[in-house]
Amino acid sequence: MTLVLVALVVILFGWYLSFSASRLDRLHHRVETSWEHLDALLQRRAALALEISHQTDLDPATDLILTQSAYVSREEAISNRNDAERSLSQSLKFLRESADSGELSIFLPLLSELTTLTEKITLAVAIHLEAVNSVAKLRSRPIYRLFHLAGKAKLPKIYSFEEDSL
Numbered sequence: 001m002t003l004v005l006v007a008l009v010v011i012l013f014g015w016y017l018s019f020s021a022s023r024l025d026r027l028h029h030r031v032e033t034s035w036e037h038l039d040a041l042l043q044r045r046a047a048l049a050l051e052i053s054h055q056t057d058l059d060p061a062t063d064l065i066l067t068q069s070a071y072v073s074r075e076e077a078i079s080n081r082n083d084a085e086r087s088l089s090q091s092l093k094f095l096r097e098s099a100d101s102g103e104l105s106i107f108l109p110l111l112s113e114l115t116t117l118t119e120k121i122t123l124a125v126a127i128h129l130e131a132v133n134s135v136a137k138l139r140s141r142p143i144y145r146l147f148h149l150a151g152k153a154k155l156p157k158i159y160s161f162e163e164d165s166l
Contacts, residue, residue: 021149027135031156034128038162039078041121042085046074048117049088052095052110066091078159085161092118125162132156 049070053063069091072084092114099111139150 017147024138024149028153031131031135034131038124038128041124043074045117046070048114049092082159082161132158
């Protein structure tokens with residue numbers, strides 16, 4: 001009788017470990033998909049910035065900064081994009097402020113698309129940060145560390161531009 005009880009406890013504990021590992025795997029997948037969605041939105045924002053710079057008569061300095069940061073944020077690996085994303089955010093913020101003051105009313109449709117895209121990016125950043133924090137919280141639990149339930153998966157990281165207001 002005790003042997004059956006011990007076997008049942010071992011089976012239940014094995015099931016619990018398997019369930020926990022599957023849960024962590026799903027969270028890692030959620031981080032990856034949220035990052036892919038965020039990256040696609042950032043790429044769209046960079047393309048929109050290039051479209052704005054090519055279709056408008058911006059002053060040369062603003063045009064150069066906007067074009068340069070858009071190209072870098074499109075072409076660089078994510079580990080090198082922090083400064084470009086910040087620069088692009090600042091440039092686009094300046095453009096929106098100029099449009100609000102009436103200086104750049106020529107391309108309002110593009111700016112309205114940019115505003116919508118910025119709202120989507122803000123939401124995507126929040127979703128991605130929440131997913132990363134969920135994984136970190138779960139992986140910090142002793143049972144996950146003791147039994148190496150994360151396997152060889154790297155701990156997801158938060159890029160510094162995500163903490164800025166895009």
